[in-house]
Amino acid sequence: MVKTVILAEKPSQAQAYAQAFKQSSKKDGYFEIKDPLFSGPTVITFGFGHLVELAQPGEYAEKWQKWSLQTLPIFPQNYRFQVADSKKKQFHIVERLLQRADVIIVATDSDREGENIAWSIIHQAQAFSDEKTYQRLWINSMEKDVIYKGFQELRPGMDYYPFYKEAQTRQIADWLIGMNGSQLYTLSLQKRGISGVFSIGRVQTPTLAIVHKRQKEIEQFKPEPFFELDAKIQAENGEFIAHLDPHQRFKTKEEVTTYLEKCKIDQEHVMGQITQVEKKKKKTPSPLLFSLSSLQSKINQIYKASASQTLEAVQKLYEAKLLTYPRTDTPFITTNEFTYLVTQLQKYTHFLGYQGELPQQKARKRYVDDKKVQEHHAIIPTKQVPTAERFARLPQLQQQIYQLVMQTTIAMFAPDYTYEETVIHTTFEQATFKAIGKVPLLEGWKGLFPKSKKQNAKEDDLLPKVVVDEAVSGEMLVVEKKTQAPKPFTEGTLLTAMKTANKQVEDEEASQILKEIEGIGTEATRASIIETLKHKEYIRLEKNQLIVTKKGALLSEALGNHSLLASAEMTAKWERYLKKIGQQTGTQENFLANIQKFILHLLQTVPNEIAQLQVNTDDFIPKPTGKVIGKCPRCQHELVEKKGFYGCIAYPNCRFTLSTHFRQKKLTKKNIEELLAGNETLVTGIKTEEKTTYQIKIRCNEKGYLNPVSQAEAT
Structure with missing residues (x-):
């Protein structure tokens, strides 16, 4: 009988654990271990991440097998978990080992989701019992010595059980929002003639809203001209450019002229003097080490x-x-x-x-x-x-x-990048101009990173040697510029925006919570959220920039009155209570009851709001996928060949259909052309039960029904 089972999250993790022990042998779905740390038979087994998942709505009731507004809400009495067919073989191996174990060591990732994965498997395997001992491996590295030390210092497993309840609560709440919200918005939009599926998610929907908001800011942006004042300064040892200090923006050239007159400065030629020269030795430390998000952002930026x-x-x-x-x-x-x-x-x-x-x-x-x-x-x-x-x-x-x-x-081990910064203040009458230049002294850590072409092209500003009270001459330069629109998101900058979502939330407490949990999504899920938005055709990638599609923009507009669904604030509100569940001062039942109230509110209000939504349904007519046989006589969109009939691509807005046959005789190309033009057409060679044939003139009505318009004639 197996005495100790170590439950890892995935095969690679299990293998790393096995290699940390004195002796291990690989079996089908697990490793047998021999090591002085364990007194009896010991194995390491593993999941494939989430071996256990929530059942689909149709598993609870027949009425939930098909999408319908009439059968919402979907609120199961008890939530069921199941194992996907592709994972059943491994689950049965894990199940058998866990049931026979005296000691179970939870060795999944050291986080809330790791607890959820492990305890979900233990419960599904019916291996949760007072007779078993549960322990927890808690490590931050996969190095052999760290793994071994972690197994020497195992923690009580039940100390972490509340975090499983916390994670499971979030999982069920996400399921409820997704299952109810996706059906609600999809079916309500279909009533408006918008085909396709519109999925809703606690993280994906606010992420879409972030990109949509930025895109609207770009589309609505109107560049405005402004002017800045610089001085081209001629000193004894050379020429340099300085900027007005303190910096000012002028709306018009006239404002610049007025300013110069006020300061008693001639624009073309004016005498001045160097009033201050500051030289400081400065250091810049090397970049921070990488988290997953910062690595993804940097790699997206560079490659x-x-x-x-x-x-x-x-x-x-x-x-x-x-x-x-x-x-x-x-x-x-x-x-x-x-x-x-x-x-x-x-x-x-x-x-x-x-x-x-x-x-x-x-x-x-x-x-x-x-x-x-x-x-x-x-x-x-x-x-x-x-x-x-x-x-x-x-x-x-x-x-x-x-x-x-x-x-x-x-x-991190190299010297800091060291440079000398020179700041020169030059005064012309009543105005002061400032120039800043850098001179590298020690390349330090920068020597580890090859310079890009842009970096090579942009050399540090070098300033001539000047001294205080030196007389100089200057020419005023009026520089015309324009305000710049915000930049579209790249995947790298969107990851940063997701991680710093607290900056977009007005509620102070919610903002603080989001800051603590580092925004919406997790390091493990943010990339898949972006992929989901692309897969659902809410956003697309153009030259490394993320663009919201018409479908994505429509969903964002439809969510407008329910800002909580489209805001990171929902995650903050959830986390506020989920933390209480982890601390055992809140309950799963109370949290899910509040989620259900929110969903009931959506069911009461969303259909009405979508009915009043301003939308051009023509923007959402799909491209023809079948053979185009002509224009629909009702709406002039393409009519395409389906199985046994011709249908309009504007369905469900336009329900015009035309049969491919009349009385079992296939209509010719000429027949179709004449019918679509609103004319009569002659169908020949129609067979009778007596094996004779006849011909007849027909016409189609506004719905596409074929009606005889003349007496049948034998042929």
């Missing part, structure tokens, strides 16, 4: 890869044991990781071909902070460094990601 492509690539690097766990939301590491990085520096610098000094070998709070690593630390290289041959075999995106993570990690 235009999508968030999901980056996640897939970094996951592969993690499974290859080249990078640490990717789904992390922090840019910090612990002292443990810093210590092992120091011991590996020679290998890392050899891989990069970097020969510069690495003097920063004491942990700095900017990068190393044990208190700020709650679940997983920043993405860094592991102790395993690929050979040149192995690295060359990696796909290009994996190479680019690994290289960037390695450079950013090593930069």
Whole structure:
């Protein structure tokens, strides 16, 4: 009999655990373990993420099998969980092992969702019992020594059980919103003649709203001209440009002229003097280490890869044991990781071909902070460094990601970038102008990163040597500019907007909660949310910019009166109460009761609001997918061939249909043309029961029904 079962979240995690022990052997769906840590038979088994999922509405009642406004709301009495067919084989292996275990060690990811995955499997396997002991592995790294130490310091499993209830509550609430909201909006919009499915989600809908709001700002933006005042200054040792200080914007050229007259300055030639020269030595530390979102944003910015492509690539690097766990939301590491990085520096610098000094070998709070690593630390290289041959075999995106993570990690040990900043103040009569220039003194960590063409083209502003009280001459430059529209979102900037969604919420408490939980979605789900929005055709990608489609804009407009559905504030309100469930001061029943009240409110108000929505249904007529046989006589849209009839692509707005046959005789191309033109047409060769044939003239009415207009004649 199995004494101890270690339950991992996925196969790669289980394998990493197995390799940390003295002896392991792989079986079908699990690993057998032998190690002094465990006194009896021990195995490691695994899920495929969520082995267990909520059942579909049709599993509860026949009336919920088909979408209908009349059968809403969908509020099951008890929520059922099931295993997808593709995962049943593994589930049965896990089920058998858990039922036979005396001790179950939850070793899924160290977070709320990890608890949900583990305990959902344990309950579905009917392995939740007072007779069993439950323990929890809680680690932040997949390094062998950290894994082993974690198993030496297991925590009581039931201490984390409330977090499972918290996560399950969120899961059910998301299901309720999705199942009811998607049907409600889809069917209500179909009544307005809009075909297609409109899915609603707590994270995807606010994300769409973020992109739509930005797009509207761009579309409604009207550039306005403005003017700035600069001075071209001629000093003894050279010429330079300075800007009016303090900075001012002028609406017209006349305002600039008035300002110059007020300051008693001649525009073309004026004498002045250097009034202040400041020189400061400044340092810039290397970039922060990468969380998943910041890595996805940077890779999108540099290489235009999508968030999901980056996640897939970094996951592969993690499974290859080249990078640490990717789904992390922090840019910090612990002292443990810093210590092992120091011991590996020679290998890392050899891989990069970097020969510069690495003097920063004491942990700095900017990068190393044990208190700020709650679940997983920043993405860094592991102790395993690929050979040149192995690295060359990696796909290009994996190479680019690994290289960037390695450079950013090593930069933490390199000297700060040091430069001298010179600020020159020049006074002409009653106006002062300021010029700022930089002179690099020590390249430091910047030497790890190859300069781009843009960086090479933009050299640091060099200023001539000047002294206080030096006399100079100047020419006033009136610079005309225009206000700029906001930039469209890229996947990288949208990820940042999702993570900082608190900035878009007015309610102070809600904003603070969103700041604490780092916005909407999680590091693991944000990429899939963006992919979902693309798949649902709410947004599309054009030259690395995200554009809202007409379908996406319509849904955003339809949600307008229910800002909670389209706002990150819903996540904040949920988290406020979900936290209480985790702290055992709130209940799942109360939370779900409030979700149901919200859904009932939507059912009462949304159909009416959508009925009054201003919408051009022609914008949502799908492109013809079948053979086009002509124009619909009712609406002039395309008529396409279906099975046994011709139908208008504007359905359900236009319900015109035309049969392909009349009395079992297939209509000719000429017949169809004449009928669609509103004329009579002669159908010949119609067979009788006596095997003779006849012909007859027919016409179609406004609905497409075929009616005889003359007596049948034998042929």
